[in-house]
Amino acid sequence: MQSRARKTPRNLQPPILLEKLDQLGNRFQMIEVRKVLIGNLNTERTHIPSDNTMVVTKDLMQFVTSNCYGVRTLVFQNCIVDEDSLKFMASEEFTIKNRLKEVVLDNIRYDDDESVKNFSNLITHETRCLSFNQCSISFMESVVLEKLRSLNHRVDLVNIGFDENESDPKREIFIEEFKQYSKLVIPMGRVTVEKKTRDEREHPGSWQSIFGPSSAPPN
Secondary structure (H helix, E strand, O other), X not given: OOEOOOOOOOOOOOHHHHHHHHHHHHHOOHHHOOEEEEEOOOOOOOOOOOOOOEEEOHHHHHHHHHHOOOOOEEEEEEEEEOHHHHHHXXXXXXXXXXXXXXXXXXXXXXXXXXXHHHHHHHOOOOOOEEEEEEEOHHXXXXXXXXXXXXXXXXXXXXXXXXXXXXXXXXXHHHHHHHHHHEOOEEEEEEEOOOOOOHHHHHOOOOOEEOOEEOOOOOO
């Protein structure tokens, strides 16, 4: 998958990747796909984007939209979702959003505070389950709760994984507020934010994440 260098960001996937995906689409009935997971399997969970962190781009989301008509669950995991792909997902071209029953955001990063608001467009009246891991209360309030309020929509289930910077009282108050818009809210426990690595010290603050600025406790 395409990596994004911090100083020379790319906003397209490598042609060979899209060719391979097209070949898969022609060979298999991708209309039968119900779950799409996009991202990296990052077992270390350092919360800091490395040089091989996948970048979700507009052309990749266009492929998913054009080929995976039957998708019901969309998962973004350990990846950067760039501004253009978020704008595409907010547009009328992203037709699968009205069929999504479940949305999962796990350790997601984005380009800027303005573009992150477009995550809310993944939530519609069809949404039944939401899962957020390594997220901040500010993200949940400004993006998720605001969208549910505007839709006047109540989902069946919300899974929430808070980062360690959120205090217990804040978490409890927020969960109670979220219960107005979900039949069941399950906190997934605290997420431990690891200390800064050499990589972040050399490349500070390049990306932001849904659990807050890309920082860790001081050494």
